[in-house]
Amino acid sequence: ILTAVDAGTRTARFMIQDLLGNVYKPLGNLSSYKAGIFATLLCVAGWGYFLYQGTIDPKGGIYTLWPLFGVSNQMLAGMALLLVTVVLFKMGRFKGAIISALPAVLILAITFYSGILKVMPKSNDSVLNNVSHVAQMQIIKEKMATTTDEKALKTLQKSFFNHAIDAILCVFFMLVALLVLIVSVRICSNAYFKNQIYPPLAETPYIKAA
Incomplete structure (x- = not known):
C-alpha cells in the first residue's frame, strides 16, 4: 500500500501540474519547487482526507x-x-x-x-x-x-x-x-x-x- 501511495502521489503531482498549468502557466512548470510542492500538497490532501475519515468513522x-x-x-x-x-x-x-x-x-x-x-x-x-x-x-x-x-x-x-x-x-x-x-x-x-x-x-x- 505504501508503494502504491508513493507512486500514485508522484504520478498525480504531474497530472495536477499539467491540469493547473492550463489555468496558471507557472503551476505547470515541472522544474519549479514551489509549483511541485503545491501540487503534491493537493494530492496528499486528497488521500489524506480518507485517512482522517477512517479515524472518525469506523x-x-x-x-x-x-x-x-x-x-x-x-x-x-x-x-x-x-x-x-x-x-x-x-x-x-x-x-x-x-x-x-x-x-x-x-x-x-x-x-x-x-x-x-x-x-x-x-x-x-x-x-x-x-x-x-x-x-x-x-x-x-x-x-x-x-x-x-x-x-x-x-x-x-x-x-x-x-x-x-x-x-x-x-x-x-x-x-x-x-x-x-x-x-x-x-x-x-x-x-x-x-x-x-x-x-x-x-x-x-x-x-x-x-
Whole structure:
C-alpha cells in the first residue's frame, strides 16, 4: 500500500501540474519547487482526507473506497491498453493494434456496465440495490426519515455520505475513461484513414549513464 501511495502521489503531482498549468502557466512548470510542492500538497490532501475519515468513522476511510477498487483498477487497465493501441496506430502497425484493442474494448465494456450498475436508482431487485450506491443512499434516506434515535441517525448520515462519495467518484472515473476512449478513437481514426499522426510520436534524446 505504501508503494502504491508513493507512486500514485508522484504520478498525480504531474497530472495536477499539467491540469493547473492550463489555468496558471507557472503551476505547470515541472522544474519549479514551489509549483511541485503545491501540487503534491493537493494530492496528499486528497488521500489524506480518507485517512482522517477512517479515524472518525469506523466505516469510512479505506472502507469507503474499497467498493470502487474493482472499477478503478479495470478502467486504468483499459486506458493503458488504449494508450498501447494509439501508439501502435501511430506506428502504422494496424494489425498488431488488434492485440491491445480487443482486450481494451472488452475491459471497458464490462467495467462501464459495472459502473452504471453502481449508480442506478433504487429498484425492486435487492441484489442491484446492494450494488448501487445511489440505491443505498435512497434506502438510507428513507430510514433517516423514520429514525428517532440520535446515535443511529448519525450512523446513517455517515453511511449516506460514504455512499455519496463512492457514487460521485464512480461517475468521475467513468467520465475520465470515456474521454480517453473518445480521444483514442479520434487519434486512431485520423492515423488510419487520413494518415495524420498528431500529436507526433517522439522519444527523449538518449542520455548516456555516467
